[in-house]
Amino acid sequence: MTIISLSESNDPRAKAALERLLQLKSQLNLSSSPMSRQAPKDMARERAACEFNIEELAKLWAGGEKKYELLQKAFEFIRSDPELVIQPPRNFLELSRDEMREFTMGQIYRATQILKDTKDKDFAMEIIRAINLYSESFSMRFFVHYALFRNVVNMLGNEEQQRRYIDDIDNFRIFGCFAMTELGHSSALRDMETTATYDIATDEFILDSPTITSTKWWIGMAAQTATHAVVIAQTVIDHKRVGLNWFVVQLRSKYTGELEPNVQIGDIGQKAGHAGVDNGWIQFRQKRIPRKDMLAKWVDLNHHGHYTPAPNPAVMYATLIPERLAMTNVTTQLISQALTIATRYGIVRRQGSKNQQIMDYQSHYVKLIPAIAFMYMVQSTSDVLNGQFNILTSGGKMDPADYLRHMGDMHAMSACLKGLTGWYGSEILETCRRGCGGHAYSAYNGISHLIGEWGVMTTGGGDNVVLLQQAARYLLHQLEQQLEFDEYPSFKFKSSIDYIKDSKRYLKNKTWSVYHASDGIKDFTVLLEAMYSILVKRLHSISMSIKKSTAEDVLLECVRVAEMHCAVFMFSVGAEKYGHPTGTPNIEPSVLAIMKKLTALWGFHVLYTYSDQGFKEEYLTPDHIKSIEETYIDICKSLRSQVIGLTDGFAIPDFVIKAPIAKYNGDIYEAYFDTLLSAPKSTGVPPYHANSVTFVYSLSLPSISDCPALPKRPLSTSVLDLRADDIKVIVALGDSVTAGLAADPDAQSLANYLKHYREDLIGASVGVDEARYCPATFFCLDPLHHPSVDHLNAAQTGATTAGLPDQVNYVLKYIGPRTRLINEWKMINLYIGYNDISSFCLPGMSPEHYGNEIYNNLKRLIDNTDNAFINVLTIERYDQLLMKVNEHPDYVKQFADKMNIRNYECVCCANGGIEKIGAQVELYNAQLEIAVDRIKQYIDGTIVDQLLGLNRRNKIAIVLQPLDMNTATVPYDATSNLDGFHPNLKTYRFASRLLWRQLFLKKSDKLRNQDFDSDAPVYCPTADDRIQSE
Structure with a gap:
């Protein structure tokens, strides 16, 4: 069963995803190459070269013909069920933690329905087994509920407690x-x-x-x-x-x-x-x-x-025993998948001077083939131990005396099996990862996911060192009982320590009597004799060392000998099952032959891996070890041509394996590419580009002139789609800060930034207008404008919001009704409030009055113009600047000796100091926000206006733009040394760059409380950037 394609998927989004995939592929060169054409041929050739019946091997692996057939049927059953298997275009390996948890509980719910509704209970259990293989998270949840929670109640609860809980557990109540x-x-x-x-x-x-x-x-x-x-x-x-x-x-x-x-x-x-x-x-x-x-x-x-x-x-x-035995099943679930991936990739991937399959390299197959043999040995051993445990527990109705007599042996074997499989399994996974080169680093190819899922095996259920230490303690105790008291436990079945009964004979063996290690291929007793002799000798030596020192001093040796004991038991199980000269009943002859060869390989793997233990006891000589190694490698080489059939024997469908580089038919390259192209946002500009990538790029851009031009496009027809190059007219309203350096050729200003993208920009100037001024109570000087100089910068030095009507009147002469600029895109910037706040104690200067003046004048402005983006800037905490300047009186040369700076800049701060300004800034900004919100509502119009299309959402937009500097970080010399208040060039540079960046950010992304940096980078907008009008 192949990976589920988009055309087969039961996900409603699959059709659109398929269309997108085909469109993307049409734009790419996906022509086949000699390597991609050869890959399926190599896979088919390898499969045909197998010397055994692959399906019969799969039946043996599955636990018999019936289980195999039910499991294959179960795979087909779950494959198209979206509650059990993620359907394309979603990818199982891309799910977030929350998505994975929700999906896994959905699997549990669906599985409970299946268990309840399926009459064939054997088939229902194979469905559970199939889901276990597909999702380790499902497997673990099921394991916790059944193998742990249920087992504790069943094994440790009395009959009344079992009646009270077991049925609820089994039915997931x-x-x-x-x-x-x-x-x-x-x-x-x-x-x-x-x-x-x-x-x-x-x-x-x-x-x-x-x-x-x-x-x-x-x-x-x-x-x-x-x-x-x-x-x-x-x-x-x-x-x-x-x-x-x-x-x-x-x-x-x-x-x-x-x-x-x-x-x-x-x-x-x-x-x-x-x-x-x-x-x-x-x-x-x-x-x-x-x-x-x-x-x-x-x-x-x-x-x-x-x-x-x-x-x-x-x-x-006692419940820890079945837990550890069940965790051994995880070995076969996960490691078999990784081996299938690495083996298939090793067959189809070619490289080197002869362009050979990488599986042909000795460094490749000698690592992978013993791991494949290990899988089959673990499966056989697990079957034996589970059978023994079931005999003892009898479904929870065990005989206490029998159980206690066997528990030590069962505990020791389950502990060391869990330890060995945990460590060797980790080693195999790393071998598989390296064997797939860089492609294993892709999550889509499964191995990194399997490594993450596997991690718990090395510590969960008990740390491996502790478990192997416990197993060694049991072995040492049993050897001591045999040697000193000639005592051996009475077991119902052949125990893992059966060899200890002959320990005295093994201790008498000086060296291995075999000259050619290859003799052990035909006669497994030759290998077992060596293994048991080494084990007994090592246990005896460790026992003697403990008597002279402590067990802690030989901990590493205890762990090593317990590992070997487990590996030897696994070989003995294989030898018992597959090593009979007359054959084994119910196993097809070709399968028996390959299993015998795998058992032999595992036996030599054990002797080769633990040859140091035999060498320490002088039982193995250097010549022995050399002969063992040669035979070991020879067996691996002889099995090289069988690797595809051996991993096919695991019978894991492609959709369970999930790795495109492990496709059954070997056609991996297009499948791999399709997987990447089908991933969300696999092509195109990333969503973080505007906020991060271009900002990082702009770090090297000291000036707007370094920014690239935007690609040409028709002018926007909507204020919601404005780019910087759409703006033809810039207008300024405000006070002396706005009038200041608006378009000085050397200034870093908003006007000059826009001019970079629109050379014919109209309106930019250095404002020189003056507000209405009353030097005495009996007369005032009228406001002055200088059109030839200020153009559309109507801002006036000394202006309060009371002067806004005059400024609006002035600009409407140029952008109002029946003017040539009425239909051009305009950016109108309003920055006013310092003079209002400084006079907050005077009549008509309250925050509420300020807000009303803003609203009334902006309303009149938008009633008389069109195609405008209005940029209303917030007021900054200039009180913090004034306090800094006060600490450096010599900096302000012109006015320091003439007047108190505080009173000059804040006529209402004579009593209480300029500290009052901070609170007023917050109040005035609040009214500014209210005014802007009211204008937005006015632009939107009534519901009737919206339904009739009479509102002006596409023509007029207004934004409250936070010019949010952390004024506490602005140095005192960032102000003018004429008055210690107005910004100088470097302050304008920072403020302008900050304001420019804010234009292209959504409200939720606006920069806040920015520390002062006069060398802050300039932002270069992209073709996808829009002036944000929300």
């Missing part, structure tokens, strides 16, 4: 999680801090998290979904700790999701993998639960407070 790990404790279970104190008066337990490190941590499904948890806690009865017990605790309402009283839960946050799993932390604050919710298969507590402990405290950890 409750969701469960497994609350063992704490922030400060994981493998060291005895140190757990969460307490469950029995209150005999109420017949309840009180759960409490007494410290920060007692917080339950990493708890899967706790953060958002689990309704219940099984919680392990230190049990306190009558003020005494009596050991660890498990409790069923409700965490949140099944119906509302709200937390139960005295339970606090939060999310662990972003993780390296398992984005669809809501790992969380839990704290209990005197949470009360009934006594009946302490799981009581092995313990008992009556309402009088009499406690009967478990026959062996270790049974309370």
